[in-house]
Amino acid sequence: MQSPIAEFPVCSWQASVEPALQERAQEILEGGGVLYFPRLGFELQEEEQRFLADTWSDGKSKNIYLRGRERNLRGFAGSEDDALALAALIERYAAGARRLLDELLPAYAGSLEPSNTSFRPVEAAGRAQSWRHDDTRLHTDAFPSKPTHGLRILRVFCNVNPAGRPRQWRVGEPFPDMARRFLPRLPPYRPWLATAMHKLGITKRRRSEYDHLMLHLHDAQKADADYQKDAPQGNMPFPAGSTWICFSDQVLHAVMGGQYLLEQTLHLPVAALRDPGRSPLGILEKMLGRTLV
Ligand code: SIN
Ligand code: FE
Numbered sequence: 581m582q583s584p585i586a587e588f589p590v591c592s593w594q595a596s597v598e599p600a601l602q603e604r605a606q607e608i609l610e611g612g613g614v615l616y617f618p619r620l621g622f623e624l625q626e627e628e629q630r631f632l633a634d635t636w637s638d639g640k641s642k643n644i645y646l647r648g649r650e651r652n653l654r655g656f657a658g659s660e661d662d663a664l665a666l667a668a669l670i671e672r673y674a675a676g677a678r679r680l681l682d683e684l685l686p687a688y689a690g691s692l693e694p695s696n697t698s699f700r701p702v703e704a705a706g707r708a709q710s711w712r713h714d715d716t717r718l719h720t721d722a723f724p725s726k727p728t729h730g731l732r733i734l735r736v737f738c739n740v741n742p743a744g745r746p747r748q749w750r751v752g753e754p755f756p757d758m759a760r761r762f763l764p765r766l767p768p769y770r771p772w773l774a775t776a777m778h779k780l781g782i783t784k785r786r787r788s789e790y791d792h793l794m795l796h797l798h799d800a801q802k803a804d805a806d807y808q809k810d811a812p813q814g815n816m817p818f819p820a821g822s823t824w825i826c827f828s829d830q831v832l833h834a835v836m837g838g839q840y841l842l843e844q845t846l847h848l849p850v851a852a853l854r855d856p857g858r859s860p861l862g863i864l865e866k867m868l869g870r871t872l873v
Pocket of ligand 2: 715719720721828833
């Protein structure tokens, strides 16, 4: 399998990026690759080092996060002052990630919608509850309560581990190969069920057929032990002090270990892509021969 990881020499959140590199970044990202910045670390200030402990988590959520444009920290256990200080760090990361994306991917700049920004202080190995929540299994991201209707999920990750420990990922086969394998096994979409789940408040909006398929592809990948073991894949230890970006609804990924990560999620309409046909929506619609949203 050709490596989906592509290195970029950008070393600053304020860097300016040449047009040729911008082109390459968009091409790789839309093709299902991972943009990797080996020397782009995120600096914590002296008084922020204390947040590098797993005791700040409220124990219910594995991440501490800011939701979209909200200011109040979720998943956090600590004083009001500590919450404000950690929120400031997370907001600084959100601003850095946004600045980098606007420079690296100017074609998306007007269309990117920021979603959650998270700090992940809990060791990633061995924290799984159910198989469905187990991110040590290869998967593409899809969230049961949050239908996207095809909106892309773009994520910027930065390993801030102070002891030099890598974030251990596995990266799987191309999305079309995975979809070809699992699509025939998925349960049919039931529009009445999607309506009922929305009316009952189980989903934030009505699940489209696309959301139904993406959710069941996520589950089918994670539930298949042979697939997890035997499918084409590669190990990628993202070093402390490195950053990487991918469409996590397209790139098959799993996290096997590591601690202390910053992560920014953004949404992008399919229409903003250079080639919407290479998105999960475009790929699934082509395979099934019908519109899915
Ligand atoms: C995931 O998106 O599955 C987890 C990524 C990570 O926490 O490294
Ligand atoms: Fe994921």
